[in-house]
Amino acid sequence: MTTPALPPSREQSRTTSTEESITAWALAARSGDPDALDLFVRALHRDVRRYVTYLGADPQSADDLTQDTFLRALGSLHRFEGRSSARTWLLSIARRAVVDSIRYSLSRPRLSDTDDWESAAERTQPRDLPGFDDGVALNELLDTLPNDRREAFVLTQLVGLPYAEAARLSDCPIGTVRSRVARARTSLVTWLDEAERRAPAPAAA
Structure with a gap:
């Protein structure tokens, strides 16, 4: 006897609906709809920034990498056909942006023994001060x-x-x-x- 599949939960249905909407906005933006483009960027901007940050980008470069990701996406939006979700497609572009950034950094000559003196200075600061962000x-x-x-x-x-x-x-x-x-x-x-x-x-x- 085959056990019938359980119906999707309300949370799963909401997630699926959100992903379908984001993908639909990307496809509409590909056709030149400026409102759909704005919705697409707003829906995924936070996730892209969070992703590039946790892949190793420092907070100062995370904004640049996020902007670079969307610029790359807009440049190749005409090739997006909706075979995967727009979120997955965009995050794959973000990943390549981070890799390219790391490769570029490694190819640059270092002017001192410390490649990022500002980050090094920040790491020496006390971590138990009031208001310290748990996210850090x-x-x-x-x-x-x-x-x-x-x-x-x-x-x-x-x-x-x-x-x-x-x-x-x-x-x-x-x-x-x-x-x-x-x-x-x-x-x-x-x-x-x-x-x-x-x-x-x-x-x-």
Whole structure:
């Protein structure tokens, strides 16, 4: 006896509808619809910036890489046919933008032993000041992960891409993406637990 498939949940239906809308905007923008283009950019701008940041871009270059990603996308929008979601297509362009940026940086001659003295100076600043952004701490934890695990975690847990789309973007089996996410999550939980144990107990009021 075949077990009938469960109907999609309300959350899954909402996600599917959102992805279909974004892809439809991209296809309409390809035909010259300026309003659709604006909706497409607004819908994915935050995800693109988050993705390039967690791939290793420093905050100062993340904005440039985000802009570069959309410029590249607009230049090749006429080739987008909707075979994959517009989000997956755009993130693949973002990934290439980051790779190209890294290659360019490596080819540039270094003027000192420290390739980025501003970042080095920031790393020497105290991390326990009031108002310190928890997102920066998460960035630092993710930076300790291997590149493949970090990318899988960011795509699925932070950007919200389905595992199948993340697998297509990373050019690997879906099972590999699931394994990378599980290992990344285990590492992050372990490091957070260790950080909490090392943290000094709050003084009594």
